[in-house]
Amino acid sequence: MNVQGRNRSAHKSASEDWAEEVQSLVEKYENKDRNGTDNPAISAIHGQSGVSRRRTQENIDLSENSPRPSLPFAKSDQGSVGQDISRIRTQKSLESISTCVDHGDSYRLSNRDTAPPSADQSGSLPELREEVLHAVGQHDHLEPKHPGTRVELQKALFNALERQSNDKEFLPLQALDDFITENTVRRELEAEFDHLSKTEIEACVHYVCTRKKISDPRTKHLKFTSGQRIFALLIMIEGLDSFLNLKSQGLHDIDLPLKDNCQRSSHRPKTFTCFQSWSPFRLRSFDEWQWKLLAPYFSTTKDREERVLFYSLPAPTVxxxxxxxxxxxxxxxxxxxxxxxxxxxxxxxxxxxxxxxxxxxxxxxxxxxxxxxxxxxxxxxxxxxxxxxxxxxxxxxxxxxxxxxxxxxxxxxxxADGNLKDLWEANPQPVAEPSYKRAMWMAEVCHGIATGLSQIHQHRTTEEIRRDAIEIAKEDKKGDSPAGILSNTPANLRQNEDRFGRHGDIKPENILWFKNYKPDSYLGVLQISDFGLTRFHSKHSISKHMSDAVGGQTYRAPEFNTTRNGFDQSYDIWTLGCVYLEFITWYLLGWEQVDDFSRKRTKEDDEALKSFNKDGFPEDKFFKLDGDGSQATVKSSVTRWFEVLHSRPDCTKYIHQFLYFVEGRMLRVMKTERAECGEVAGELCKLLEQCEKRPEFCLHGIPEI
The missing domain is CATH 3.30.200.20 (Phosphorylase Kinase; domain 1)
Known part of the structure; x- marks a missing residue:
C-alpha cells in the first residue's frame, strides 16, 4: 500500500473517534459573534490546563540557511486547548530587548513549548463525517489536489477570523494553535505530496510546528519563530503546492510581512526567489492575506528592570x-x-x-x-x-x-472604570448611616494617593546610576582635570543616585478608578495617571522648570501666576491639597456640594475681577490675586468651606485632623510652608492606623462650632 493509501485508511479509522471533539471545535468558531463582541467559547477555553510533554527546539543562525542540531527544552505545565504555554522564565538576552519588531511573536513563543499539541492531545482535524462538513457550510470555489480535510481546514480558518467594525479581520493566535497542529500538518502534507517518504514528511512537520530559536548575527538578542503562519496562509490562499519551494529557501513566520512583491524578509537579511513563478493573483493574495495573520501579541517582560516593550507596527497591521x-x-x-x-x-x-x-x-x-x-x-x-x-x-x-x-x-x-470625578458622580449621595468599611476605604485610598505621589517625588533608579557613570567616564577621557577625577568617586555616584520628580498635573481626572480590582474593596482602587507633565531631576536642578510643564487650571498653585518659575515638588502638594478638600466634601456632603463649592470659588473670582476693574474669565481656582497680580491669598470661600465641613455633625476626628493638615500644611500660598510629600504620606498613614485601632475615630461625628 502506498503512502496515500495508508493515509486514507488511517483517516477512516480515526474519524469516528475524533468526530465529536472536532465538531465541537469547529462549531466554536462558526458560532462566535462576528461583530467583535466577546466569545464565551474562546474565553472558556483560554487558560485551561494542557498536557505536559517534551519536545525539541531548532536553532537557526540568520547568517546561514541550514538549521543547527535540535536542543532539548523545558516541558510545560500549563496551557490551553491547541497550545502549550510554558511559564518558565525566558532568556535574559531576549528579555533585555525593549523594542519588538516581529509583532510580539518571539515573546509569545518564548513562553510556549516548542510545538502545538500532537493529534492525540488536541482538536486537530481528521477526515470528518458529512454532517460535520455540512456544519461549516458549502464552498464552490475550492479544487485542491485532495479535497476533504483541505476544504474543512480552510473553512475552519475562515470561520475563526475575527471581523471588526471597520471590516478588517485577523486570525487569533488561539485559532492558529487550534488548527495548525502536528497531525493536521502531517495529514495535509501527506495528501499534497504523496511522493515524499515518511521521514521527509516528518521533517516538514517539524519545520512548521517546532519552535525555533534564532540567533541574529547583527545583535545579541534571541528570537523565536515557527512556520504555523506560513502554513495557515498557504491553506487559506490555496497555495500549499508551493510549500516545498518555500521551505527550501528557509521562509519562516519571522520573515512576515514579506515586502518588495514578496521577495524580501522584513526582519532578516534574506531574499526569496521562490515566488517568481507565482501568478500576480496569487502574489497579491499572499501579500494581502498575510496581514490577517499578523495581529500583534502584547507581552510583559520578566527581566529585573521590567522594561516595557515598544512595538513598531506597519500601517496595514490589524x-x-x-x-x-x-x-x-x-x-x-x-x-x-x-x-x-x-x-x-x-x-x-x-x-x-x-x-x-x-x-x-x-x-x-x-x-x-x-x-x-x-x-x-x-x-x-x-x-x-x-x-x-x-x-x-x-x-x-x-x-x-x-x-x-x-x-x-x-x-x-x-x-479603568473612570476617574475620581467619575466615582464621585457615580456615587452622588452621602451615606446616611456611618459605615466603618466606607471610612476605612476613604482613609486607605487617600493614603494610597499620597504614597503614589511620594514614589514620584523620591524615586531612585539604578539605570540612571549607570548612565551617570558612563557620562562621567566620557568626560574623564576628555581631560584629567581634578574636577573630572573627583566626580567619579563613589560618594559622588551615590549622590547622583537620587532622582527627584514631580507630577505636575494632579487633579481628579488624572486619578483613575478601578472598580473591581479588589473584590473586598468598598468602591475600588485609585491610581495616579497621566505622566505627560512628569519631570525627573537630580538634586541640584529640581527647581529649574519651565512654566509650560504644569497643568490643571482649577488646581494650579499660586506660583503659577505670581512667579511663573521655580515649579518644584511643592506644586504637587498644593494641587493634591485641593483634590483632598474636594474628596472630603464629597465624603461628607455628596457630589452636588462639590459642584456648589466650585461655583462659590468662581463667584469670588468674578467679584475680584470686577473690584479691580479687570477683564477676564472668572475661575474656580483655590487662590485669588491682588490688583497687580503679584501677591496671592487663599480665597475666603475656601477658608469658609473648611469651617462648613468642620461644623458638620458627621465630621469625625479622622476628618477633622485630615482637614487641619490640608489647610495648615498643604494649601499654603508660600510654597516653603508646604509639607513634603513624605510628610503627607506619613500623616495620612498615622490617621489610617488610628482608624484601624479605634473604629470610633472615623465613625463618631463630633462637630466643631
Whole structure:
C-alpha cells in the first residue's frame, strides 16, 4: 500500500473517534459573534490546563540557511486547548530587548513549548463525517489536489477570523494553535505530496510546528519563530503546492510581512526567489492575506528592570481588538506638550496578550493615542511610567506596552472604570448611616494617593546610576582635570543616585478608578495617571522648570501666576491639597456640594475681577490675586468651606485632623510652608492606623462650632 493509501485508511479509522471533539471545535468558531463582541467559547477555553510533554527546539543562525542540531527544552505545565504555554522564565538576552519588531511573536513563543499539541492531545482535524462538513457550510470555489480535510481546514480558518467594525479581520493566535497542529500538518502534507517518504514528511512537520530559536548575527538578542503562519496562509490562499519551494529557501513566520512583491524578509537579511513563478493573483493574495495573520501579541517582560516593550507596527497591521469604544477623532483633548490625545477602551483577544488581571475582573484595556510625531514627547511620558513598573502594589497606573501605528504613538494601560470625578458622580449621595468599611476605604485610598505621589517625588533608579557613570567616564577621557577625577568617586555616584520628580498635573481626572480590582474593596482602587507633565531631576536642578510643564487650571498653585518659575515638588502638594478638600466634601456632603463649592470659588473670582476693574474669565481656582497680580491669598470661600465641613455633625476626628493638615500644611500660598510629600504620606498613614485601632475615630461625628 502506498503512502496515500495508508493515509486514507488511517483517516477512516480515526474519524469516528475524533468526530465529536472536532465538531465541537469547529462549531466554536462558526458560532462566535462576528461583530467583535466577546466569545464565551474562546474565553472558556483560554487558560485551561494542557498536557505536559517534551519536545525539541531548532536553532537557526540568520547568517546561514541550514538549521543547527535540535536542543532539548523545558516541558510545560500549563496551557490551553491547541497550545502549550510554558511559564518558565525566558532568556535574559531576549528579555533585555525593549523594542519588538516581529509583532510580539518571539515573546509569545518564548513562553510556549516548542510545538502545538500532537493529534492525540488536541482538536486537530481528521477526515470528518458529512454532517460535520455540512456544519461549516458549502464552498464552490475550492479544487485542491485532495479535497476533504483541505476544504474543512480552510473553512475552519475562515470561520475563526475575527471581523471588526471597520471590516478588517485577523486570525487569533488561539485559532492558529487550534488548527495548525502536528497531525493536521502531517495529514495535509501527506495528501499534497504523496511522493515524499515518511521521514521527509516528518521533517516538514517539524519545520512548521517546532519552535525555533534564532540567533541574529547583527545583535545579541534571541528570537523565536515557527512556520504555523506560513502554513495557515498557504491553506487559506490555496497555495500549499508551493510549500516545498518555500521551505527550501528557509521562509519562516519571522520573515512576515514579506515586502518588495514578496521577495524580501522584513526582519532578516534574506531574499526569496521562490515566488517568481507565482501568478500576480496569487502574489497579491499572499501579500494581502498575510496581514490577517499578523495581529500583534502584547507581552510583559520578566527581566529585573521590567522594561516595557515598544512595538513598531506597519500601517496595514490589524490590531487584535475584539471591541473598542471611546472618543472619535472629532473630539481629541489637547495635551500640554503641544499635541492632542484620545483614550479609548479596547478588549484584546485573550490569546494576544499575557497580562494578568485580578480574579473576577474582566480584562479590558485603555489605549492612549498621542497625536504627535515627535518621539521625544512620547518618550517623556513613557520614561516616567516605566520607572514605576517594577513596583508591586503601586498606587501609580501601570504601563503595559507602547506602540507606533499609522505614525501615531500609543500607550496601553489596564482599562479603568473612570476617574475620581467619575466615582464621585457615580456615587452622588452621602451615606446616611456611618459605615466603618466606607471610612476605612476613604482613609486607605487617600493614603494610597499620597504614597503614589511620594514614589514620584523620591524615586531612585539604578539605570540612571549607570548612565551617570558612563557620562562621567566620557568626560574623564576628555581631560584629567581634578574636577573630572573627583566626580567619579563613589560618594559622588551615590549622590547622583537620587532622582527627584514631580507630577505636575494632579487633579481628579488624572486619578483613575478601578472598580473591581479588589473584590473586598468598598468602591475600588485609585491610581495616579497621566505622566505627560512628569519631570525627573537630580538634586541640584529640581527647581529649574519651565512654566509650560504644569497643568490643571482649577488646581494650579499660586506660583503659577505670581512667579511663573521655580515649579518644584511643592506644586504637587498644593494641587493634591485641593483634590483632598474636594474628596472630603464629597465624603461628607455628596457630589452636588462639590459642584456648589466650585461655583462659590468662581463667584469670588468674578467679584475680584470686577473690584479691580479687570477683564477676564472668572475661575474656580483655590487662590485669588491682588490688583497687580503679584501677591496671592487663599480665597475666603475656601477658608469658609473648611469651617462648613468642620461644623458638620458627621465630621469625625479622622476628618477633622485630615482637614487641619490640608489647610495648615498643604494649601499654603508660600510654597516653603508646604509639607513634603513624605510628610503627607506619613500623616495620612498615622490617621489610617488610628482608624484601624479605634473604629470610633472615623465613625463618631463630633462637630466643631
Amino acid at each position: 490590531m487584535p481588538w475584539l471591541s473598542e469604544t471611546g472618543p472619535t477623532s472629532a473630539d481629541p483633548e489637547p495635551d500640554r506638550f503641544g499635541g492632542y490625545s484620545t483614550v479609548k477602551k479596547v478588549k484584546i483577544h485573550p490569546s494576544h496578550h499575557n497580562f494578568q488581571f485580578p480574579e473576577g475582573c474582566e480584562p479590558c484595556f485603555a489605549v492612549k493615542k498621542l497625536y504627535t510625531h515627535k518621539k521625544k514627547e512620547f518618550d517623556r511620558e513613557v520614561d516616567a511610567l516605566k520607572r514605576f513598573n517594577t513596583r508591586t502594589n503601586s498606587n501609580l497606573v501601570q504601563l503595559l506596552a507602547t506602540y507606533r501605528h499609522h505614525n501615531n504613538y500609543c500607550l496601553l494601560f489596564p482599562g
